[in-house]
Amino acid sequence: MSTVVxxxxxxxxxxxxxxxxxxxxxxxxxxxxxxGISLAAGLDSNIQWGLIAAILFVVGTYVIxxxxxxxxxxxxxxxxxxxxxxxxxxxxxxxxxxxxxxARGVKVLDGYFLSHSMGVxxxxxxxxxxxHAIIGSLEQVGLATAMGAPIGVLTAIYLVEYGRGKLAKAVxxxxxxxxxxxxxxxxxxxxxxxxxxxxxxxxxAGSLALAILMMPVVVRSTExxxxxxxxxxxxxxxxxxxxxxxxxxxxxxPTAIGGITTGIMLAVARIAGETAPVLLLVFGNPxxxxxxxxxxxxxxxxxxxxxxxxxxxxxxxxxxxxxxxxIAFVMILNLGARGIARWKAPKTGR
Amino acid sequence: MAKRIDVSGLSAYYGSFRAIEDxxxxxxxxxxxxxxxxxxxxxxxxxxxxNRMHEVTPGGRVDGKVMLDDENLYGAGVDxxxxxxxxxxxxxxxxPFPTMSVYDNVAAGLRLNGSYKKSELSDVVEKSLKGANLWxxxxxxxxxxxxGLSGGQQQRLCIARxxxxxxxxxxxxxxxxxxxxxxxxxxxxxxxxxxxxxxxVIVTHNMQQAARVSDKTAFFNLAxxxxxxxxxxxxxxxxxxxxxxxxATEDYISGRFG
Numbered sequence: 001m002s003t004v005v006x007x008x009x010x011x012x013x014x015x016x017x018x019x020x021x022x023x024x025x026x027x028x029x030x031x032x033x034x035x036g037i038s039l040a041a042g043l044d045s046n047i048q049w050g051l052i053a054a055i056l057f058v059v060g061t062y063v064i065x066x067x068x069x070x071x072x073x074x075x076x077x078x079x080x081x082x083x084x085x086x087x088x089x090x091x092x093x094x095x096x097x098x099x100x101x102x103a104r105g106v107k108v109l110d111g112y113f114l115s116h117s118m119g120v121x122x123x124x125x126x127x128x129x130x131x132h133a134i135i136g137s138l139e140q141v142g143l144a145t146a147m148g149a150p151i152g153v154l155t156a157i158y159l160v161e162y163g164r165g166k167l168a169k170a171v172x173x174x175x176x177x178x179x180x181x182x183x184x185x186x187x188x189x190x191x192x193x194x195x196x197x198x199x200x201x202x203x204x205a206g207s208l209a210l211a212i213l214m215m216p217v218v219v220r221s222t223e224x225x226x227x228x229x230x231x232x233x234x235x236x237x238x239x240x241x242x243x244x245x246x247x248x249x250x251x252x253x254p255t256a257i258g259g260i261t262t263g264i265m266l267a268v269a270r271i272a273g274e275t276a277p278v279l280l281l282v283f284g285n286p287x288x289x290x291x292x293x294x295x296x297x298x299x300x301x302x303x304x305x306x307x308x309x310x311x312x313x314x315x316x317x318x319x320x321x322x323x324x325x326x327i328a329f330v331m332i333l334n335l336g337a338r339g340i341a342r343w344k345a346p347k348t349g350r
Numbered sequence: 351m352a353k354r355i356d357v358s359g360l361s362a363y364y365g366s367f368r369a370i371e372d373x374x375x376x377x378x379x380x381x382x383x384x385x386x387x388x389x390x391x392x393x394x395x396x397x398x399x400x401n402r403m404h405e406v407t408p409g410g411r412v413d414g415k416v417m418l419d420d421e422n423l424y425g426a427g428v429d430x431x432x433x434x435x436x437x438x439x440x441x442x443x444x445x446p447f448p449t450m451s452v453y454d455n456v457a458a459g460l461r462l463n464g465s466y467k468k469s470e471l472s473d474v475v476e477k478s479l480k481g482a483n484l485w486x487x488x489x490x491x492x493x494x495x496x497x498g499l500s501g502g503q504q505q506r507l508c509i510a511r512x513x514x515x516x517x518x519x520x521x522x523x524x525x526x527x528x529x530x531x532x533x534x535x536x537x538x539x540x541x542x543x544x545x546x547x548x549x550x551v552i553v554t555h556n557m558q559q560a561a562r563v564s565d566k567t568a569f570f571n572l573a574x575x576x577x578x579x580x581x582x583x584x585x586x587x588x589x590x591x592x593x594x595x596x597x598a599t600e601d602y603i604s605g606r607f608g
Contacts, residue, residue: 164408230445232441232443232445233445233447233448234406235403235406235439235441235445236441236445236446236447236508236511237447237458237462238403238406238434239401239403239434239438239439239441239512240434240435240438240458240459240462240463240511240512240515241431241432241433241434241435241436241438241459241463241515241517242431242458242459242462242463243431244431246462246463247462250458250462251447251449251458251462254449255447255448255449344449
């Protein structure tokens with residue numbers, strides 16, 4: 001300890017500082033040590049040595065920083081290192097998921113796969129494709145969005161701009177309840193109606209269930225975005241003698257449109273991956289069915305589920321390729337939403 | 351086409367709280383009337399009752415009469431939207447519409463009311479921007495976003511936006527409090543020009559500003575926090591600042607407040 005004190009510079013505002021490369025060196029050291037300990041102890045899991053390295057890193061940061069820099073800086077450093085460890089813990093599974101999907105999905109993903117159905121291919125044989133599932137997904141999700149997004153946005157407008165008193169409270173409450181509805185329950189709800197009318201599975205029934213799942217998400221996100229619009233803008237517009245509905249349409253919505261679009265896209269991404277209601281209501285179909293209002297259809301998540309249950313190498317490959325397609329689909333939607341958000345966002349440049 | 355405002359027995363509420371009590375005054379056409387008084391005395395609330403913006407606040411409610419020439423703004427069947435076309439307003443913080451260009455901001459009132467001829471729109475925009483002494487600064491960037499202007503320019507843009515719909519009365523709620531002295535001077539000069547065409551009511555915390563720009567000054571005060579604000583007196587600005595008839599006014603103006 002005395003040597004550390006001796007290193008302290010004279011000025012009262014200056015304290016001993018660890019060098020800039022210290023965190024990197026410590027991180028490298030912790031990883032090396034983590035692997036070493038794991039090898040010595042005969043642990044063969046990546047997760048185990050990763051966790052050992054993380055603990056070594058955090059504890060090491062605290063101990064060394066306390067000795068050299070003092071308590072306060074040590075707390076600062078431990079907070080920083082905890083944030084980094086948490087970041088890695090969150091990112092590693094994500095990267096691993098994307099990596100696995102890409103690595104296993106590219107095997108059979110090609111133009112043929114995207115443009116052919118499973119109509120004449122048995123699940124156990126190689127070949128076939130996901131064209132019918134893409135058509136089904138696009139139609140079901142598209143119809144669900146066409147129903148869910150406007151209703152959700154309008155509900156949010158009601159809640160933020162008009163809603164007062166009991167009705168608004170009730171709507172907010174039910175939106176909260178709906179957010180928590182498991183997707184299978186939404187599917188069962190529509191199924192019970194279908195059974196009443198003795199209907200066979202068809203795409204639009206799935207859209208209805210997906211719209212139910214989508215609406216609360218859209219309401220919530222749109223509500224938050226509308227609340228962010230400064231009240232001063234509404235007042236400025238009203239004070240010009242502009243009626244309230246035009247104020248909302250021409251001033252409030254354009255100001256919030258970027259965020260609202262992002263919210264809708266996230267909701268779309270969520271329902272695009274739903275399997276349970278589709279399984280109940282759309283049933284699945286190896287043939288191409290372009291009509292969502294009649295007959296069973298396929299959809300990407302359902303296709304993945306069915307192919308994975310197929311149990312052969314060929315069907316596993318198709319399941320992974322379809323997963324990759326689904327992820328790409330959602331990713332493209334998100335990028336599109338970001339593009340729209342950036343394009344529409346209030347401009348501040350000169 | 352400025353109009354006279356005649357207020358009698360006006361009280362305004364936020365829910366059950368009475369913010370201002372029993373105010374009566376007359377504002378002459380083509381004049382500038384300044385409202386002064388301590389914070390929370392109800393100047394802004396009173397100003398907002400003059401174009402029915404007060405009721406936009408949840409729980410906002412008004413009793414009494416506001417005559418605009420010979421029409422009661424609070425009469426049965428009066429459309430607040432129509433009132434606000436007659437009585438324009440400029441706010442404390444500049445609030446141009448962030449999604450719109452300079453041009454669209456000024457045109458917003460006409461466009462969104464739907465009451466304009468396409469051929470006239472650009473003339474109105476130019477005239478309004480000239481009226482707000484902003485034309486020379488923005489004529490080359492009419493299509494740039496309004497929020498890219500400086501604070502003082504933004505406030506003049508808001509004034510241009512307000513006068514573009516040709517109101518009869520222009521209400522200004524501390525229009526210079528967020529601005530530097532030079533922008534403030536520009537707006538004060540502008541107020542002097544605008545009073546040829548409009549009846550102007552301005553709320554200000556700046557006593558010198560009230561003395562500089564207004565013809566009449568009204569002093570508001572409240573007995574204590576939680577009590578409603580009241581109009582103490584309204585008189586010619588010169589008289590208010592030299593020889594007010596109420597002691598409280600003199601105390602406030604000379605800084606011996608409380």
